[in-house]
Amino acid sequence: MSAATTRSRTPDRLCAEAIDLARTAAEEAAAPGVVGEHIGVVSEGDRVVTHFFECKEPGYRGWRWAATVARASRAKIVTLDEVVLLPGRDAVLAPEWVPWSERLRPGDLGPGDLLPTDQEDLRLEPGFSGEEEPPPNSALAEGLTELAEREDADVSPGSPAAQSVPARGSITSVAEELGMRRARVLSRYGLHVAADRWEESFGPKTAMAQAAPATCASCGFLAPIGGSLGQAFGVCGNEFSPADGRVVSLAYGCGAHSEAAVMPTPPRPPLPVVDETRVDPFPLRPAADSGSVPAEGDDEAAELGHA
Numbered sequence: 001m002s003a004a005t006t007r008s009r010t011p012d013r014l015c016a017e018a019i020d021l022a023r024t025a026a027e028e029a030a031a032p033g034v035v036g037e038h039i040g041v042v043s044e045g046d047r048v049v050t051h052f053f054e055c056k057e058p059g060y061r062g063w064r065w066a067a068t069v070a071r072a073s074r075a076k077i078v079t080l081d082e083v084v085l086l087p088g089r090d091a092v093l094a095p096e097w098v099p100w101s102e103r104l105r106p107g108d109l110g111p112g113d114l115l116p117t118d119q120e121d122l123r124l125e126p127g128f129s130g131e132e133e134p135p136p137n138s139a140l141a142e143g144l145t146e147l148a149e150r151e152d153a154d155v156s157p158g159s160p161a162a163q164s165v166p167a168r169g170s171i172t173s174v175a176e177e178l179g180m181r182r183a184r185v186l187s188r189y190g191l192h193v194a195a196d197r198w199e200e201s202f203g204p205k206t207a208m209a210q211a212a213p214a215t216c217a218s219c220g221f222l223a224p225i226g227g228s229l230g231q232a233f234g235v236c237g238n239e240f241s242p243a244d245g246r247v248v249s250l251a252y253g254c255g256a257h258s259e260a261a262v263m264p265t266p267p268r269p270p271l272p273v274v275d276e277t278r279v280d281p282f283p284l285r286p287a288a289d290s291g292s293v294p295a296e297g298d299d300e301a302a303e304l305g306h307a
Contacts, residue, residue: 001276004044015069016041018078022051022067031057035065040242047071048081062091123190191229198233202243204251212253213260220258222248 019038026035036054044050053065068081087093101118186194203209216222221238224230225247232250236243241256 009043009044011041011049012047012071014071014076015047015078018049019051019067021078021080022069025080025083026053026065026067030055030065031086039064044068060085060091062088064088121190123187123193124184125187125190131158161162174274195229195232198247199249202236202246202248202252204249206252208242208254209252212255212257214257215251215253216248216257217250218257218259219253221256222250 023035023038027233034055035055036056038051039053039054042050042052048068048070050066050068053067055063055065057063063085064087065083067083069078070081071078137299199205204215209215216234216236219238221236223235223237223239225234233247234250236246237255238258241254243252243254256267
């Protein structure tokens with residue numbers, strides 16, 4: 001350890017005694033009445049000392065005014081170096097600044113917002129453009145150029161409509177038909193990240209899939225998708241499913257499976273048969289033997305006074 005370092009641990013006597021000079025400088029830099037008591041002194045080096053004063057400014061609890069004084073070698077006059085407001089150990093500080101790219105969360109993008117994509121985004125890779133060197137950025141419409149400037153994004157000018165139409169039968173036309181003629185496409189890393197995110201939401205490990213009677217692979221409401229992701233994912237088309245309109249894993253499932261419980265068709269009653277060729281007679285008077293009392297009179301009952 002050098003002699004200079006050893007000396008710097010002990011505050012210079014003249015600088016340590018210049019409390020009034022430090023207080024006057026702090027009061028000039030701060031608002032009136034916010035500089036409190038002298039709470040300490042720290043040696044910053046040879047003949048360089050910092051005086052700390054309590055800060056009474058509302059909203060700055062735990063902060064302190066720091067006035068640094070110094071003097072030249074063999075000089076007896078102490079001069080002011082700087083005055084700053086510094087946080088103490090119990091100071092209330094703002095949270096650490098986080099870049100917008102790390103603060104952004106799914107669902108934060110609203111109407112009119114422009115989300116620039118990093119040129120070195122690992123989720124993307126150059127697509128087939130028909131040239132040896134792929135374009136560095138995707139072509140955006142002219143209407144988005146001003147919005148890109150306001151968002152401080154670097155995009156290439158041009159419009160997709162201004163692109164040349166490839167000749168039929170060429171490699172470029174085949175690439176365009178397959179959906180590959182874009183400036184950038186999903187890389188293998190981007191495919192894996194998307195697959196992991198989809199499987200976390202609608203995959204075989206979810207509670208809904210664990211209780212499902214069957215998987216989406218055998219469901220009639222599953223709409224297949226193209227590309228390599230179509231081997232493991234599809235789109236749910238059942239309006240009663242919790243995954244309606246979402247990309248689901250083929251190993252996912254829910255209670256709205258098309259073959260889980262097929263309801264039998266209820267029996268339909270036969271149609272009434274009407275025979276229009278037959279005439280059914282309807283008598284105007286009932287038959288004589290249709291009642292419970294015989295039509296002929298009982299002589300014995302008549303003698304006794306019965307009808």
